[in-house]
Amino acid sequence: MYQHIQVPAQGQPITVNADYSLNVPDQVIIPYIEGDGTGYDITPVMLKVVDAAVAKAYAGKRQIHWMEVYAGEKSTQVYGPDVWLPEETLAALRDYVVSIKGPLTTPVGGGIRSLNVALRQELDLYVCLRPVQYFKGVPSPVKEPEKIDMVIFRENSEDIYAGIEYEARSAKAQKLIKFLQDEMGVTKIRFPESSGIGIKPVSQEGTERLMRKAIQYAIDNDKPSVTIVHKGNIMKYTEGGFRDWSYGLAQREFGAQLIDGGPWCKFKNPKTGRDIVIKDSIADAFLQQILLRPAEYSVIATLNLNGDYISDALAAQVGGIGIAPGANLSDSVACFEATHGTAPKYAGKDYVNPGSEILSAEMMLRHMGWTEAADLIISSMEKAIQSKRVTYDFARLMQGAEQVSCSGFGQVMIEHM
Numbered sequence: 001m002y003q004h005i006q007v008p009a010q011g012q013p014i015t016v017n018a019d020y021s022l023n024v025p026d027q028v029i030i031p032y033i034e035g036d037g038t039g040y041d042i043t044p045v046m047l048k049v050v051d052a053a054v055a056k057a058y059a060g061k062r063q064i065h066w067m068e069v070y071a072g073e074k075s076t077q078v079y080g081p082d083v084w085l086p087e088e089t090l091a092a093l094r095d096y097v098v099s100i101k102g103p104l105t106t107p108v109g110g111g112i113r114s115l116n117v118a119l120r121q122e123l124d125l126y127v128c129l130r131p132v133q134y135f136k137g138v139p140s141p142v143k144e145p146e147k148i149d150m151v152i153f154r155e156n157s158e159d160i161y162a163g164i165e166y167e168a169r170s171a172k173a174q175k176l177i178k179f180l181q182d183e184m185g186v187t188k189i190r191f192p193e194s195s196g197i198g199i200k201p202v203s204q205e206g207t208e209r210l211m212r213k214a215i216q217y218a219i220d221n222d223k224p225s226v227t228i229v230h231k232g233n234i235m236k237y238t239e240g241g242f243r244d245w246s247y248g249l250a251q252r253e254f255g256a257q258l259i260d261g262g263p264w265c266k267f268k269n270p271k272t273g274r275d276i277v278i279k280d281s282i283a284d285a286f287l288q289q290i291l292l293r294p295a296e297y298s299v300i301a302t303l304n305l306n307g308d309y310i311s312d313a314l315a316a317q318v319g320g321i322g323i324a325p326g327a328n329l330s331d332s333v334a335c336f337e338a339t340h341g342t343a344p345k346y347a348g349k350d351y352v353n354p355g356s357e358i359l360s361a362e363m364m365l366r367h368m369g370w371t372e373a374a375d376l377i378i379s380s381m382e383k384a385i386q387s388k389r390v391t392y393d394f395a396r397l398m399q400g401a402e403q404v405s406c407s408g409f410g411q412v413m414i415e416h417m
């Protein structure tokens, strides 16, 4: 039924129930995208480590049958020069419900728009979930990295990532600028002749569905607070709207009551009886607070661009984007991926840390309910780091470490299972 995707001879897809719970067969088919650049290095290592963890945890009773699907440069080799994100890739990711991908390259300036963003938008994967936690023994630039335990809920479908943007001096940019000047009374475009121009849509619906997930996560995982991070002092009706709609949802749907007249508010976690505080922070101040007082922040709900910046910054505080995992989620479909990109200078050198994609797979296994295999990945990652046989990014900051390759680190993890 597919043109180029080979469906494995064994295994079945995951299916979704009406309440969005998953039916995960023991012999399951999971699609994966290898990715560009260092995706070529890290994805095969991730597959090997996951297979080893599943084999160890379930002794053959459960198994993943991997199905390669294509995007990025590899897609242009398989489907033809201009096919970067084939329809059948999107169909497979949708039909098989749970998938994992390596990073995909986006050129700066001209050229194709981001395939990563396109994939999130096409499948309406509106939550970008990026947990940031410290692994003992990981070299960190901050004094007390163990105080960092945050989970970022980044809105993944709106904001300037919508790609409504026109090149300076193009007919469309000129037309839009003229409309703004003539019809909207705009006088503050400083250099109209040479301005590129972009539009930032942020909606109440988009904000509320993201905030609902963030609050539910805090309830399910007994977290003390959800912080709304925004730049609403400057962008009043987009980022400010995000803040106000988020507070409104917390009050309307979760019964949060104002603290000292607001805007902070709180409600009792229905599962534990403990308070969950809903608060907000302006993005620039937030970036210094996470360095100085990280223990005060737990679940973070934020817009697309802020979330992009914050997730790399926080990852650095716990040892770098070499071990920063993530997930893109809709109500039913999930596509897991690392926080980092294709690091082109290291591509094909068997050099970089495969940890982010392996930990993204760990999130995937947990999402599937395969917790024993997920736990094995966490414990073997901890033991591998503590054995100090690590990739270059950790080795350059650790005393007495032995530097191993990307595939070598995967092997060290497997030895520790």
Ligand SMILES: NC(=O)C1=CN([C@@H]2O[C@H](COP(=O)(O)OP(=O)(O)OC[C@H]3O[C@@H](n4cnc5c(N)ncnc54)[C@H](OP(=O)(O)O)[C@@H]3O)[C@@H](O)[C@H]2O)C=CC1
Pocket (backbone or CB within 6 Å): 038, 042, 102, 103, 104, 105, 106, 107, 116, 320, 321, 322, 337, 338, 339, 340, 341, 342, 343, 344, 352, 353, 354, 355, 356, 393
């Ligand atoms: N979801 C996705 O697919 C993403 C794709 N991208 C795309 O990736 C391309 C490259 O982006 P760029 O800005 O260079 O960002 P990258 O995240 O690819 O790399 C930036 C730096 O992060 C470090 N790094 C990245 N990956 C690893 C790893 N696996 N192990 C250890 N360290 C790592 C390296 O640091 P050092 O130099 O110190 O060794 C690297 O130079 C762009 O086209 C961008 O659009 C970017 C982010 C996400």
Ligand SMILES: O=C(O)CCC(=O)C(=O)O
Pocket (backbone or CB within 6 Å): 104, 105, 106, 114, 115, 116, 117, 308, 339, 341
């Ligand atoms: O799509 C890209 O190329 C970059 C995406 C990115 O930086 C991210 O998702 O964190």
Ligand SMILES: [Mg+2]
Pocket (backbone or CB within 6 Å): 308, 309, 312, 339
């Ligand atoms: Mg990013």
